[in-house]
Amino acid sequence: MEAAILRVDEFTELHPPGVELAGPLFRLIDAQRHYLRHWLEWVDGASGYDDMRKMILDAIRYRAGGQRCTFIIVFQGEVAGSVGFVRIDRSHRKAELGYWLSRNLQGRGIVTRCCRRLIDYAFNELMLNRIIIRAPKQNFPSQGVPRRLGFCHEGTLRQDNQLRGSFYDIELYSLLRKDLALQ
Ligand SMILES: CC(C)(COP(=O)(O)OP(=O)(O)OC[C@H]1O[C@@H](n2cnc3c(N)ncnc32)[C@H](O)[C@@H]1OP(=O)(O)O)[C@@H](O)C(=O)NCCC(=O)NCCS
Numbered sequence: 001m002e003a004a005i006l007r008v009d010e011f012t013e014l015h016p017p018g019v020e021l022a023g024p025l026f027r028l029i030d031a032q033r034h035y036l037r038h039w040l041e042w043v044d045g046a047s048g049y050d051d052m053r054k055m056i057l058d059a060i061r062y063r064a065g066g067q068r069c070t071f072i073i074v075f076q077g078e079v080a081g082s083v084g085f086v087r088i089d090r091s092h093r094k095a096e097l098g099y100w101l102s103r104n105l106q107g108r109g110i111v112t113r114c115c116r117r118l119i120d121y122a123f124n125e126l127m128l129n130r131i132i133i134r135a136p137k138q139n140f141p142s143q144g145v146p147r148r149l150g151f152c153h154e155g156t157l158r159q160d161n162q163l164r165g166s167f168y169d170i171e172l173y174s175l176l177r178k179d180l181a182l183q
Pocket of ligand 1: 036039040099100101102105106107108109110111112113134135136139141142144145148
């Protein structure tokens with residue numbers, strides 16, 4: 001998988017994972033970990049710089065192997081979050097889109113624009129056919145992203161996820177290559 005920077009708009013870029021981003025990424029996550037850990041299980045595993053560096057190296061390896069395609073969101077030159085395909089299934093040409101953004105930058109449409117750029121990348125470069133977004137029933141900001149992007153709400157997966165001992169219903173959204181022709 002080619003590791004190029006994707007330009008989203010004049011302020012926003014998507015950078016492929018690189019170890020030079022481990023420091024700024026760790027500082028951002030560490031400053032917001034109480035907020036982020038509520039929805040992102042892996043945050044508890046990023047308790048130090050070395051953990052973050054290992055996560056970045058894993059992301060590079062998964063990317064090379066075609067299993068994942070993670071990008072770091074860089075907004076006005078600063079690391080701001082992440083967006084990417086967390087599960088790529090080549091045999092069925094489908095993948096799951098995931099994201100998080102620094103709290104102080106939310107509410108401006110940044111993640112929606114990044115996802116739109118990645119959807120274009122997925123259908124035109126990765127040649128995928130189906131993209132899904134899975135969001136907990138209570139995570140309304142997360143569900144706003146697929147809704148704004150014209151995803152179809154396929155239904156509710158009952159108690160599909162367990163986070164720190166509690167089960168969560170998951171809302172499943174999808175976008176097919178053929179849907180874009182209809183938008
Ligand atoms: C999920 C998450 C990324 C959503 O962030 P977000 O800022 O709401 O999403 P966007 O960047 O796309 O911004 C959309 C918001 O900006 C507003 N907005 C402003 N200008 C906009 C524009 N030009 N285009 C689109 N939306 C715009 C939208 O109305 C929306 O606000 P609203 O929900 O109050 O209506 C964020 O809440 C997050 O990181 N949460 C913690 C981690 C997490 O839950 N990840 C997902 C796990 S499933």
